[in-house]
Amino acid sequence: MTGPHTHQQPAQKSARRPGQDDAARAEALSRRFAEVYGHDPDGVWRAPGRVNLIGEHTDYNDGFVLPFAIDRSAMVAVRLRRDAGPGRRTGQGQAGHDVVDLASTWAPDGEGLSRARFRIADLAPGTAAGWSAYPAGVVHVLAGPDGVDVPGFELLLDSTVPVGAGLSSSHAVEVATIVALNDLLDLGLDRPAMARLTQRAENEFVGAPTGIMDQSASLMGRAGAALFLDCRTQEAQLVPLPVAEHGLAVLVIDTGVAHSHADGGYGARRASCEHGATALGAASLRDVPAGADLTGLDPETARRVRHVLSENRRVLGTVERLRAGDLAGIGALLVASHASLRDDYEVSCPELDLAVDTALAAGAVGARMTGGGFGGSAIALVPAARTEQVRDAVAQAFAEQGRRAPQVFAVVPGEGAGRVR
Known part of the structure:
Protein backbone atom coordinates (compact mmCIF):
# COMPACT_ATOMS: atom_id res chain seq x y z
CA MET A 1 0.00 0.00 0.00
CA THR A 2 0.98 3.40 0.00
CA GLY A 3 3.75 5.47 0.92
CA PRO A 4 5.01 8.16 3.14
CA HIS A 5 5.35 7.56 6.86
CA THR A 6 5.66 10.43 9.28
CA HIS A 7 8.68 9.63 11.46
CA GLN A 8 9.14 13.31 12.34
CA GLN A 9 10.44 13.94 8.86
CA PRO A 10 12.01 17.34 8.38
CA ALA A 11 10.44 19.95 6.21
CA GLN A 12 11.05 19.42 2.56
CA LYS A 13 13.18 21.75 0.49
CA SER A 14 13.95 20.41 -2.96
CA ALA A 15 16.84 21.45 -5.14
CA ARG A 16 14.47 21.50 -8.08
CA ARG A 17 13.50 24.82 -9.57
CA PRO A 18 10.22 25.36 -11.47
CA GLY A 19 10.59 24.12 -15.02
CA GLN A 20 13.85 22.32 -14.29
CA ASP A 21 14.04 18.92 -16.00
CA ASP A 22 15.64 15.80 -14.58
CA ALA A 23 18.93 16.29 -16.41
CA ALA A 24 19.38 19.82 -15.07
CA ARG A 25 18.29 18.72 -11.61
CA ALA A 26 20.79 15.84 -11.66
CA GLU A 27 23.58 18.19 -12.69
CA ALA A 28 22.71 20.52 -9.81
CA LEU A 29 22.61 17.60 -7.37
CA SER A 30 26.03 16.41 -8.59
CA ARG A 31 27.48 19.85 -7.95
CA ARG A 32 25.96 19.90 -4.47
CA PHE A 33 27.36 16.43 -3.79
CA ALA A 34 30.85 17.65 -4.68
CA GLU A 35 30.40 20.58 -2.29
CA VAL A 36 29.31 18.28 0.53
CA TYR A 37 31.74 15.40 0.07
CA GLY A 38 34.66 16.96 -1.75
CA HIS A 39 34.47 14.80 -4.87
CA ASP A 40 32.05 13.89 -7.65
CA PRO A 41 29.43 11.13 -7.28
CA ASP A 42 29.62 7.90 -9.27
CA GLY A 43 26.20 8.73 -10.70
CA VAL A 44 22.70 10.05 -10.10
CA TRP A 45 19.51 8.01 -10.02
CA ARG A 46 15.84 8.93 -9.73
CA ALA A 47 12.67 7.15 -8.66
CA PRO A 48 9.20 8.65 -9.01
CA GLY A 49 6.40 8.88 -6.53
CA ARG A 50 3.10 7.41 -7.56
CA VAL A 51 -0.60 8.08 -7.68
CA ASN A 52 -2.87 5.11 -7.23
CA LEU A 53 -5.65 5.59 -9.74
CA ILE A 54 -7.76 2.88 -8.09
CA GLY A 55 -7.26 -0.24 -5.97
CA GLU A 56 -6.77 0.81 -2.36
CA HIS A 57 -5.93 -1.60 0.46
CA THR A 58 -6.12 -4.49 -1.98
CA ASP A 59 -2.39 -5.08 -2.41
CA TYR A 60 -1.73 -6.75 0.93
CA ASN A 61 -4.83 -8.88 0.27
CA ASP A 62 -3.23 -10.36 -2.88
CA GLY A 63 -5.56 -8.26 -5.01
CA PHE A 64 -5.36 -5.88 -7.98
CA VAL A 65 -4.11 -2.30 -8.12
CA LEU A 66 -3.74 0.34 -10.83
CA PRO A 67 -1.14 2.97 -9.92
CA PHE A 68 0.95 5.17 -12.15
CA ALA A 69 4.36 6.76 -11.68
CA ILE A 70 4.22 10.55 -11.56
CA ASP A 71 6.49 13.34 -12.75
CA ARG A 72 7.78 14.05 -9.22
CA SER A 73 10.66 12.01 -7.90
CA ALA A 74 13.33 11.30 -5.35
CA MET A 75 16.85 11.68 -6.72
CA VAL A 76 20.08 10.37 -5.19
CA ALA A 77 23.71 11.08 -6.02
CA VAL A 78 25.86 8.18 -4.78
CA ARG A 79 29.56 7.37 -4.56
CA LEU A 80 30.98 4.09 -3.28
CA ARG A 81 33.77 4.45 -0.75
CA ARG A 82 37.09 3.78 -2.44
CA ASP A 83 38.43 1.78 0.53
CA ALA A 84 35.75 -0.90 0.02
CA GLY A 85 34.11 -2.50 -2.95
CA PRO A 86 31.75 -5.24 -4.08
CA GLY A 87 32.80 -8.80 -3.44
CA ARG A 88 34.20 -8.01 0.04
CA ARG A 89 32.21 -8.72 3.19
CA THR A 90 31.95 -5.26 4.72
CA GLY A 91 32.40 -4.52 8.39
CA GLN A 92 35.49 -6.67 8.55
CA GLY A 93 39.08 -5.57 8.23
CA GLN A 94 39.90 -1.88 8.22
CA ALA A 95 37.56 0.39 10.13
CA GLY A 96 35.30 2.52 8.00
CA HIS A 97 34.83 0.09 5.15
CA ASP A 98 31.11 -0.21 5.87
CA VAL A 99 30.32 3.36 6.85
CA VAL A 100 27.37 4.94 5.05
CA ASP A 101 27.20 8.74 5.07
CA LEU A 102 23.82 10.24 4.12
CA ALA A 103 22.82 13.82 3.45
CA SER A 104 19.45 15.19 2.43
CA THR A 105 17.95 18.45 1.28
CA TRP A 106 15.07 17.70 3.67
CA ALA A 107 16.47 20.07 6.27
CA PRO A 108 14.86 20.81 9.66
CA ASP A 109 14.98 24.58 9.24
CA GLY A 110 14.49 24.64 5.48
CA GLU A 111 18.16 25.51 4.97
CA GLY A 112 21.34 23.49 4.76
CA LEU A 113 21.27 19.70 4.95
CA SER A 114 20.01 16.97 7.21
CA ARG A 115 22.73 14.37 7.90
CA ALA A 116 22.92 10.76 9.08
CA ARG A 117 25.75 8.26 9.39
CA PHE A 118 25.85 4.56 10.30
CA ARG A 119 27.88 1.37 9.99
CA ILE A 120 26.21 -1.35 7.94
CA ALA A 121 27.19 -3.98 10.50
CA ASP A 122 25.30 -2.07 13.20
CA LEU A 123 22.02 -1.74 11.31
CA ALA A 124 18.91 -3.20 12.93
CA PRO A 125 15.26 -2.11 13.08
CA GLY A 126 15.02 1.02 15.18
CA THR A 127 18.62 2.15 14.60
CA ALA A 128 17.73 4.78 11.99
CA ALA A 129 15.03 7.44 12.20
CA GLY A 130 13.25 9.92 9.97
CA TRP A 131 14.13 10.02 6.28
CA SER A 132 17.39 8.09 6.85
CA ALA A 133 15.42 4.94 7.76
CA TYR A 134 14.48 4.46 4.10
CA PRO A 135 17.95 4.14 2.54
CA ALA A 136 19.14 2.40 5.71
CA GLY A 137 16.35 -0.17 5.37
CA VAL A 138 17.39 -0.94 1.81
CA VAL A 139 21.00 -1.45 2.88
CA HIS A 140 19.84 -3.65 5.76
CA VAL A 141 17.91 -6.07 3.54
CA LEU A 142 20.61 -6.15 0.86
CA ALA A 143 23.38 -6.85 3.36
CA GLY A 144 21.43 -9.34 5.49
CA PRO A 145 22.72 -12.80 6.44
CA ASP A 146 21.80 -14.23 3.04
CA GLY A 147 22.47 -11.00 1.18
CA VAL A 148 25.32 -9.41 -0.75
CA ASP A 149 28.44 -7.54 0.24
CA VAL A 150 27.49 -3.88 0.40
CA PRO A 151 30.40 -1.47 0.85
CA GLY A 152 30.17 1.89 2.51
CA PHE A 153 29.00 4.78 0.38
CA GLU A 154 28.04 8.44 0.36
CA LEU A 155 24.58 9.56 -0.71
CA LEU A 156 22.93 12.92 -1.23
CA LEU A 157 19.14 12.88 -1.49
CA ASP A 158 16.77 15.39 -3.03
CA SER A 159 13.04 14.87 -3.55
CA THR A 160 10.17 16.69 -5.19
CA VAL A 161 7.55 14.18 -3.95
CA PRO A 162 5.48 15.92 -1.26
CA VAL A 163 5.97 14.35 2.17
CA GLY A 164 2.88 12.98 3.91
CA ALA A 165 0.66 13.46 0.86
CA GLY A 166 0.02 9.78 0.09
CA LEU A 167 2.19 9.91 -3.04
CA SER A 168 4.79 7.42 -1.80
CA SER A 169 7.65 9.75 -0.93
CA SER A 170 9.27 7.09 1.25
CA HIS A 171 9.12 4.36 -1.38
CA ALA A 172 10.61 6.75 -3.93
CA VAL A 173 13.64 7.17 -1.65
CA GLU A 174 13.96 3.41 -1.17
CA VAL A 175 13.64 2.68 -4.87
CA ALA A 176 16.17 5.35 -5.86
CA THR A 177 18.59 3.84 -3.35
CA ILE A 178 18.19 0.25 -4.49
CA VAL A 179 18.39 1.14 -8.19
CA ALA A 180 21.63 3.03 -7.54
CA LEU A 181 23.19 0.17 -5.54
CA ASN A 182 22.00 -2.40 -8.06
CA ASP A 183 23.87 -0.52 -10.79
CA LEU A 184 26.99 0.36 -8.82
CA LEU A 185 27.45 -3.14 -7.36
CA ASP A 186 26.34 -4.95 -10.53
CA LEU A 187 23.84 -7.00 -8.52
CA GLY A 188 21.74 -8.01 -11.54
CA LEU A 189 18.43 -7.59 -9.72
CA ASP A 190 15.36 -7.33 -11.93
CA ARG A 191 12.56 -4.91 -11.16
CA PRO A 192 10.22 -7.38 -9.39
CA ALA A 193 13.12 -8.47 -7.18
CA MET A 194 13.90 -4.87 -6.26
CA ALA A 195 10.21 -4.32 -5.46
CA ARG A 196 10.23 -7.29 -3.09
CA LEU A 197 13.40 -6.11 -1.38
CA THR A 198 12.11 -2.58 -0.82
CA GLN A 199 8.87 -4.05 0.55
CA ARG A 200 10.99 -6.00 3.04
CA ALA A 201 12.78 -2.77 3.96
CA GLU A 202 9.41 -1.20 4.75
CA ASN A 203 8.04 -4.20 6.63
CA GLU A 204 11.10 -5.40 8.51
CA PHE A 205 13.17 -2.25 9.05
CA VAL A 206 10.85 0.76 8.92
CA GLY A 207 8.07 -1.21 10.59
CA ALA A 208 5.27 -0.37 8.16
CA PRO A 209 3.15 -3.38 7.03
CA THR A 210 2.79 -2.17 3.44
CA GLY A 211 2.22 -4.19 0.30
CA ILE A 212 4.05 -4.31 -3.01
CA MET A 213 2.22 -1.65 -5.02
CA ASP A 214 4.18 1.53 -4.44
CA GLN A 215 7.59 0.09 -5.19
CA SER A 216 6.28 -1.65 -8.30
CA ALA A 217 4.78 1.54 -9.67
CA SER A 218 7.99 3.48 -9.06
CA LEU A 219 10.12 0.78 -10.66
CA MET A 220 7.92 -0.28 -13.59
CA GLY A 221 5.86 2.79 -14.47
CA ARG A 222 5.92 4.24 -17.97
CA ALA A 223 4.95 7.61 -19.42
CA GLY A 224 1.35 7.72 -20.59
CA ALA A 225 0.39 4.47 -18.86
CA ALA A 226 -0.88 3.00 -15.61
CA LEU A 227 0.46 -0.25 -14.17
CA PHE A 228 -2.11 -3.02 -13.77
CA LEU A 229 -0.55 -5.17 -11.07
CA ASP A 230 -1.62 -8.55 -9.74
CA CYS A 231 -0.19 -8.36 -6.24
CA ARG A 232 -0.29 -12.13 -5.79
CA THR A 233 1.72 -13.09 -8.86
CA GLN A 234 3.42 -9.70 -9.41
CA GLU A 235 2.36 -9.95 -13.03
CA ALA A 236 2.34 -6.40 -14.37
CA GLN A 237 0.73 -5.01 -17.50
CA LEU A 238 0.83 -1.47 -18.83
CA VAL A 239 -2.57 0.05 -19.51
CA PRO A 240 -2.92 3.20 -21.65
CA LEU A 241 -3.66 6.33 -19.63
CA PRO A 242 -3.37 9.17 -22.18
CA VAL A 243 -5.18 11.79 -20.10
Missing part, protein backbone atom coordinates in the same frame (compact mmCIF):
# COMPACT_ATOMS: atom_id res chain seq x y z
CA ALA A 244 -4.00 14.83 -22.06
CA GLU A 245 -4.98 13.31 -25.40
CA HIS A 246 -8.51 12.91 -24.06
CA GLY A 247 -8.69 16.51 -22.85
CA LEU A 248 -8.39 15.49 -19.21
CA ALA A 249 -6.05 16.18 -16.31
CA VAL A 250 -5.34 14.45 -13.01
CA LEU A 251 -5.28 16.87 -10.10
CA VAL A 252 -3.77 15.93 -6.76
CA ILE A 253 -5.36 17.67 -3.79
CA ASP A 254 -2.91 17.45 -0.92
CA THR A 255 -4.98 18.14 2.20
CA GLY A 256 -1.93 18.76 4.36
CA VAL A 257 -3.18 16.22 6.89
CA ALA A 258 -0.14 14.01 7.50
CA HIS A 259 -0.60 10.29 7.86
CA SER A 260 1.51 7.31 8.86
CA HIS A 261 1.45 3.65 7.93
CA ALA A 262 3.65 2.70 10.84
CA ASP A 263 0.84 3.41 13.30
CA GLY A 264 -2.10 1.36 14.53
CA GLY A 265 -4.80 2.35 12.04
CA TYR A 266 -3.19 0.78 9.01
CA GLY A 267 -2.12 -2.34 10.86
CA ALA A 268 -5.60 -2.76 12.33
CA ARG A 269 -7.17 -2.75 8.86
CA ARG A 270 -4.72 -5.36 7.65
CA ALA A 271 -5.36 -7.55 10.71
CA SER A 272 -9.10 -7.27 10.13
CA CYS A 273 -8.69 -8.47 6.55
CA GLU A 274 -6.60 -11.42 7.67
CA HIS A 275 -9.21 -12.28 10.29
CA GLY A 276 -11.98 -12.08 7.68
CA ALA A 277 -10.11 -14.33 5.27
CA THR A 278 -9.52 -16.93 7.97
CA ALA A 279 -13.15 -16.83 9.06
CA LEU A 280 -14.22 -17.39 5.45
CA GLY A 281 -11.80 -20.31 5.04
CA ALA A 282 -9.51 -18.53 2.59
CA ALA A 283 -5.77 -17.97 2.51
CA SER A 284 -6.39 -14.31 1.62
CA LEU A 285 -9.32 -12.17 0.52
CA ARG A 286 -8.22 -12.70 -3.08
CA ASP A 287 -9.63 -16.25 -2.73
CA VAL A 288 -13.04 -15.11 -1.46
CA PRO A 289 -15.72 -15.07 -4.20
CA ALA A 290 -17.22 -11.69 -5.02
CA GLY A 291 -20.69 -12.79 -3.91
CA ALA A 292 -19.57 -14.51 -0.70
CA ASP A 293 -21.96 -14.58 2.25
CA LEU A 294 -20.52 -12.22 4.87
CA THR A 295 -23.35 -12.51 7.40
CA GLY A 296 -21.30 -14.78 9.65
CA LEU A 297 -18.69 -12.04 10.20
CA ASP A 298 -18.91 -9.33 12.81
CA PRO A 299 -20.17 -6.04 11.28
CA GLU A 300 -16.77 -4.31 11.23
CA THR A 301 -14.94 -7.22 9.62
CA ALA A 302 -17.74 -7.61 7.09
CA ARG A 303 -17.35 -3.97 6.06
CA ARG A 304 -13.59 -4.35 5.64
CA VAL A 305 -14.02 -7.49 3.54
CA ARG A 306 -16.78 -5.92 1.44
CA HIS A 307 -14.51 -3.03 0.54
CA VAL A 308 -11.68 -5.28 -0.64
CA LEU A 309 -13.95 -7.52 -2.72
CA SER A 310 -15.72 -4.58 -4.35
CA GLU A 311 -12.48 -2.64 -4.90
CA ASN A 312 -10.96 -5.52 -6.82
CA ARG A 313 -14.00 -5.48 -9.11
CA ARG A 314 -13.63 -1.74 -9.60
CA VAL A 315 -9.98 -2.12 -10.60
CA LEU A 316 -10.89 -4.71 -13.22
CA GLY A 317 -13.67 -2.47 -14.49
CA THR A 318 -11.33 0.51 -14.74
CA VAL A 319 -8.77 -1.50 -16.71
CA GLU A 320 -11.50 -2.64 -19.10
CA ARG A 321 -12.64 0.93 -19.73
CA LEU A 322 -9.13 2.27 -20.20
CA ARG A 323 -8.30 -0.44 -22.71
CA ALA A 324 -11.46 0.53 -24.58
CA GLY A 325 -10.35 4.17 -24.64
CA ASP A 326 -13.17 5.29 -22.32
CA LEU A 327 -11.23 7.46 -19.90
CA ALA A 328 -14.23 9.52 -18.85
CA GLY A 329 -16.07 6.29 -18.11
CA ILE A 330 -13.86 5.50 -15.14
CA GLY A 331 -15.21 8.48 -13.21
CA ALA A 332 -18.10 6.61 -11.59
CA LEU A 333 -15.71 3.87 -10.46
CA LEU A 334 -13.46 6.43 -8.77
CA VAL A 335 -16.42 7.89 -6.93
CA ALA A 336 -17.61 4.45 -5.81
CA SER A 337 -14.09 3.64 -4.60
CA HIS A 338 -14.08 6.71 -2.37
CA ALA A 339 -17.47 5.90 -0.92
CA SER A 340 -16.28 2.39 -0.07
CA LEU A 341 -13.07 3.66 1.53
CA ARG A 342 -15.07 6.21 3.52
CA ASP A 343 -17.91 3.99 4.68
CA ASP A 344 -16.69 0.38 4.65
CA TYR A 345 -12.95 0.71 5.22
CA GLU A 346 -13.22 3.93 7.24
CA VAL A 347 -9.88 5.42 6.24
CA SER A 348 -11.05 8.76 4.91
CA CYS A 349 -11.20 11.98 6.90
CA PRO A 350 -13.26 15.21 6.70
CA GLU A 351 -10.62 16.96 4.60
CA LEU A 352 -10.48 14.16 2.03
CA ASP A 353 -14.27 14.01 1.84
CA LEU A 354 -14.44 17.79 1.38
CA ALA A 355 -11.85 17.66 -1.41
CA VAL A 356 -13.68 14.89 -3.26
CA ASP A 357 -17.17 16.36 -2.87
CA THR A 358 -16.05 19.86 -3.89
CA ALA A 359 -14.10 18.65 -6.93
CA LEU A 360 -17.11 16.68 -8.18
CA ALA A 361 -19.45 19.62 -7.65
CA ALA A 362 -17.05 21.85 -9.60
CA GLY A 363 -17.00 19.60 -12.65
CA ALA A 364 -14.60 16.71 -12.02
CA VAL A 365 -15.43 13.54 -13.94
CA GLY A 366 -14.44 11.46 -10.92
CA ALA A 367 -12.59 11.85 -7.65
CA ARG A 368 -11.48 9.82 -4.65
CA MET A 369 -8.94 9.68 -1.86
CA THR A 370 -5.69 8.02 -2.87
CA GLY A 371 -3.14 6.24 -0.74
CA GLY A 372 -3.60 4.57 2.61
CA GLY A 373 -5.88 7.22 4.03
CA PHE A 374 -6.11 8.87 7.46
CA GLY A 375 -5.01 12.02 5.64
CA GLY A 376 -2.89 12.64 2.58
CA SER A 377 -4.35 13.41 -0.83
CA ALA A 378 -7.36 13.04 -3.04
CA ILE A 379 -7.22 12.86 -6.82
CA ALA A 380 -9.67 14.31 -9.30
CA LEU A 381 -10.04 13.43 -12.98
CA VAL A 382 -10.95 16.76 -14.50
CA PRO A 383 -11.65 18.14 -17.98
CA ALA A 384 -8.51 20.15 -18.75
CA ALA A 385 -10.55 23.28 -19.39
CA ARG A 386 -12.00 23.11 -15.86
CA THR A 387 -8.83 22.59 -13.84
CA GLU A 388 -8.67 26.16 -12.56
CA GLN A 389 -12.36 26.08 -11.70
CA VAL A 390 -11.89 22.93 -9.64
CA ARG A 391 -8.72 24.26 -8.03
CA ASP A 392 -10.43 27.51 -7.00
CA ALA A 393 -13.53 25.73 -5.72
CA VAL A 394 -11.48 23.44 -3.49
CA ALA A 395 -9.44 26.32 -2.09
CA GLN A 396 -12.63 28.27 -1.34
CA ALA A 397 -14.34 25.30 0.32
CA PHE A 398 -11.38 24.72 2.64
CA ALA A 399 -11.19 28.41 3.49
CA GLU A 400 -14.91 28.59 4.28
CA GLN A 401 -14.51 25.76 6.78
CA GLY A 402 -11.43 27.35 8.32
CA ARG A 403 -9.19 24.50 7.19
CA ARG A 404 -5.59 24.71 6.11
CA ALA A 405 -5.28 25.59 2.42
CA PRO A 406 -4.63 22.45 0.36
CA GLN A 407 -1.93 22.18 -2.28
CA VAL A 408 -3.51 21.40 -5.65
CA PHE A 409 -1.36 20.40 -8.61
CA ALA A 410 -1.54 18.35 -11.79
CA VAL A 411 0.43 15.16 -12.34
CA VAL A 412 1.00 13.09 -15.46
CA PRO A 413 1.93 9.41 -15.82
CA GLY A 414 5.72 9.41 -15.94
CA GLU A 415 8.69 7.10 -16.40
CA GLY A 416 9.82 4.61 -13.78
CA ALA A 417 13.09 4.62 -11.88
CA GLY A 418 16.48 4.72 -13.55
CA ARG A 419 19.85 6.34 -13.90
CA VAL A 420 19.86 10.00 -14.87
CA ARG A 421 23.56 10.83 -14.90
